[in-house]
Amino acid sequence: xxxxxxxxxxLVDERVRQFRGQTERFLAGQxxxxxxxxLRLRNGLYIQRYxxxxxxxxxxxxxxxxxxxxxxxxARKYDxxxxxxxxxxxxxxxxxxLEQVPDILAELATVQMHAIQTSGNSFRNVTTDxxxxxxxxxxxxxxxxxxxxxxxxxxxxxxxxxxxxxxxxLNGAKADRxxxxxxxxxxxxxxxxxxxxxxxxxxGGLGRTPIVGQVIREFLPWPHLLTYLEAILRVYNRxxxxxxxxxxxxKILVKERGIxxxxxxxxxxxxxxxHGPATLTSDDIERIETRFTRPRYEPLRxxxxxxxEPGFLNWKKRNVHxxxxxxxxxVTLSLKKTGVPPGDVTSDQMDAIAALAERYSSxxxxxxxxxNLVLADVRxxxxxxxxxxxxxxGLATPNIGLLTNIISCPGGxxxxxxxxxxxxxAQAIQERFDDLDYLHEIGELDLNISGCMNACGxxxxxxxxxxxxxxxxxxxxxxxxxxxxxxxxxxxxxxxSFARADIPDVIERLIVCYLENRDSEAERFVDVVHRIGxxxxxxxxxxxxxxxxxxxxxxxxxx
Amino acid sequence: xxxxxxxxxxxSESSPSPKDKVVRLEPxxxxxxxxxEGVTRVEINFPKFGDGRGYSIARLLRTRYGYRxxxxxxxxxxxxxxxxxxxxxxxxxxxxxxxxxxxxxxxFEDFSHSYQRGYRTxxxx
Numbered sequence: 001x002x003x004x005x006x007x008x009x010x011l012v013d014e015r016v017r018q019f020r021g022q023t024e025r026f027l028a029g030q031x032x033x034x035x036x037x038x039l040r041l042r043n044g045l046y047i048q049r050y051x052x053x054x055x056x057x058x059x060x061x062x063x064x065x066x067x068x069x070x071x072x073x074x075a076r077k078y079d080x081x082x083x084x085x086x087x088x089x090x091x092x093x094x095x096x097x098l099e100q101v102p103d104i105l106a107e108l109a110t111v112q113m114h115a116i117q118t119s120g121n122s123f124r125n126v127t128t129d130x131x132x133x134x135x136x137x138x139x140x141x142x143x144x145x146x147x148x149x150x151x152x153x154x155x156x157x158x159x160x161x162x163x164x165x166x167x168x169x170l171n172g173a174k175a176d177r178x179x180x181x182x183x184x185x186x187x188x189x190x191x192x193x194x195x196x197x198x199x200x201x202x203x204g205g206l207g208r209t210p211i212v213g214q215v216i217r218e219f220l221p222w223p224h225l226l227t228y229l230e231a232i233l234r235v236y237n238r239x240x241x242x243x244x245x246x247x248x249x250x251k252i253l254v255k256e257r258g259i260x261x262x263x264x265x266x267x268x269x270x271x272x273x274x275h276g277p278a279t280l281t282s283d284d285i286e287r288i289e290t291r292f293t294r295p296r297y298e299p300l301r302x303x304x305x306x307x308x309e310p311g312f313l314n315w316k317k318r319n320v321h322x323x324x325x326x327x328x329x330x331v332t333l334s335l336k337k338t339g340v341p342p343g344d345v346t347s348d349q350m351d352a353i354a355a356l357a358e359r360y361s362s363x364x365x366x367x368x369x370x371x372n373l374v375l376a377d378v379r380x381x382x383x384x385x386x387x388x389x390x391x392x393x394g395l396a397t398p399n400i401g402l403l404t405n406i407i408s409c410p411g412g413x414x415x416x417x418x419x420x421x422x423x424x425x426a427q428a429i430q431e432r433f434d435d436l437d438y439l440h441e442i443g444e445l446d447l448n449i450s451g452c453m454n455a456c457g458x459x460x461x462x463x464x465x466x467x468x469x470x471x472x473x474x475x476x477x478x479x480x481x482x483x484x485x486x487x488x489x490x491x492x493x494x495x496x497s498f499a500r501a502d503i504p505d506v507i508e509r510l511i512v513c514y515l516e517n518r519d520s521e522a523e524r525f526v527d528v529v530h531r532i533g534x535x536x537x538x539x540x541x542x543x544x545x546x547x548x549x550x551x552x553x554x555x556x557x558x559x
Numbered sequence: 560x561x562x563x564x565x566x567x568x569x570x571s572e573s574s575p576s577p578k579d580k581v582v583r584l585e586p587x588x589x590x591x592x593x594x595x596e597g598v599t600r601v602e603i604n605f606p607k608f609g610d611g612r613g614y615s616i617a618r619l620l621r622t623r624y625g626y627r628x629x630x631x632x633x634x635x636x637x638x639x640x641x642x643x644x645x646x647x648x649x650x651x652x653x654x655x656x657x658x659x660x661x662x663x664x665x666x667f668e669d670f671s672h673s674y675q676r677g678y679r680t681x682x683x684x
Contacts, residue, residue: 011670011672014669014670014671018670022639034608038608038609039639152674152675155643155670156675157614157642157644157646157647157675157679158611158618158643158646158647158675159611160614160643161610161614162611237614237615238615238616242612272623276677277676278675278677
């Protein structure tokens with residue numbers, strides 16, 4: 001865990017005071033709706049379909065047991081006793097009262113938490129690999145670099161009113177588990193000889209114009225990280241489009257300019273900023289590093305658990321992950337039990353999870369962008385005991401990486417932007433694929449659902465992606481296949497959209513087509529789509545082209 | 560008439576003197592294209608509350624083009640913006656209608672520290 005110093009704490013406290021004043025001025029009619037919107041959004045407060053929604057920041061997804069207990073308490077006291085973990089590794093409360101939000105923020109500040117810049121046209125929560133610090137392929141400690149970025153991007157005087165939201169992801173290991181290709185800026189640590197630096201990608205993103213980011217700089221030595229980012233941001237802040245909200249992300253600027261021209265502009269700006277005050281030194285890194293608490297590992301040996309009961313072994317296969325220290329493992333607690341909205345946890349569960357993290361791990365947990373929770377430092381000899389307890393809490397569904405580990409936005413049940421509901425779709429699919437043996441047979445498959453083209457459920461990078469669309473006030477669902485998170489690729493739409501009730505059948509047909517076409521069990525669904533293309537899948541779902549015509553007419557008749 | 564804060568004080572605008580040489584920049588203007596010779600005041604317009612381009616222009620004028628005269632934010636200015644504006648080099652602000660200037664002064668103290676090195680530096684530093 002990063003522990004705040006006095007300055008960190010003071011800033012968070014000062015922010016609470018500032019927002020309390022702003023809320024009072026709004027309620028007294030001294031701030032207009034528009035002004036207050038811009039101010040409340042950068043404190044995570046939305047006005048939603050049925051009530052306000054408050055998005056609480058969990059910087060780079062790292063959370064202590066103490067903080068989780070506070071979240072549980074807040075959800076109980078100010079909300080309805082549950083919260084929703086989002087794909088940006090944050091926690092959302094769906095029913096707070098506007099006038100109580102300053103009090104909630106004050107409570108958060110007592111455990112070094114806040115809701116700063118979780119929305120609005122500013123830097124958002126920096127995200128990273130949820131196995132940071134425990135993965136064997138690590139190049140740099142992602143959390144240290146994320147904290148450096150958190151500080152730099154918090155209350156940035158020049159870049160607090162950007163054309164649009166701005167999302168940065170940092171990956172510190174060889175394998176990309178942070179999806180750096182679909183962020184406004186993606187940073188991937190690399191080592192050249194003895195030198196550490198970052199490959200810098202720019203202009204990626206999902207939303208209504210999904211684009212994979214492009215490399216703007218192959219190798220940026222670490223001391224220059226912030227000055228280079230300032231150069232990118234200055235070009236974007238000045239020239240990013242502000243006339244149309246749908247064209248305001250940096251990806252559009254990069255696309256309009258072309259990556260080479262954009263790079264030239266950034267380099268010209270950087271020539272002035274390079275070696276400036278924001279240049280990082282090893283002292284800076286050390287100052288941050290020393291504020292992180294580290295787990296103390298015992299000298300242990302790897303355990304042989306092969307003779308344990310089958311239920312445990314199923315769980316271990318999917319939800320237990322390798323750890324760089326012998327005798328330890330990382331464990332994913334699944335928030336994807338059938339019948340529960342993906343990413344939702346109750347206050348009671350939060351308390352229980354906080355206790356599990358203390359007993360079985362280092363008193364810390366990580367929120368994954370797949371909306372699950374990770375205990376990163378579990379002794380292998382404790383795995384069976386942990387499994388039993390997690391199972392009682394409904395957190396041991398052995399589906400990590402499988403079809404039912406669905407990523408989903410809150411959708412039309414909560415969100416004012418949504419065209420369609422997403423949670424009932426997720427549930428219907430989970431119910432259809434409830435047979436564990438069949439799920440394991442299907443193997444790795446990311447299924448992502450978004451309730452509208454803002455793509456909060458990352459449907460473009462799901463192996464199967466489902467998008468809620470509105471047709472004359474009715475909810476329809478478009479299906480894409482072949483997306484992938486890392487290396488990033490975007491799914492292709494298979495054809496006309498479907499009614500909600502048809503979705504489980506459609507998924508079933510896609511799966512059957514995959515199983516018939518795969519070379520071996522090692523070839524995943526997405527690999528098959530990339531190898532044979534979407535046509536065979538299309539045919540399986542809609543029938544052959546001759547049969548398809550009448551159906552399309554029917555669709556059009558309905559549309 | 561809009562209220563003016565200058566050098567962290569509420570002031571009433573004196574009538575324009577012939578010695579004043581004022582340049583007004585819109586958010587899309589290019590500061591490098593402006594001649595700053597003899598200019599006593601640069602005004603940067605913020606036509607909308609959320610338009611952040613003026614911050615970069617201010618920063619460029621102060622750090623790259625060596626401008627040391629008065630730098631005034633005009634347009635849609637509320638107290639909520641003063642801390643960041645000052646950090647970027649502004650020293651005068653025309654508040655929007657209805658904003659209480661005395662209360663607004665407290666906003667310069669909204670935060671006691673800035674994470675970003677090189678901002679909030681004294682003029683010309």
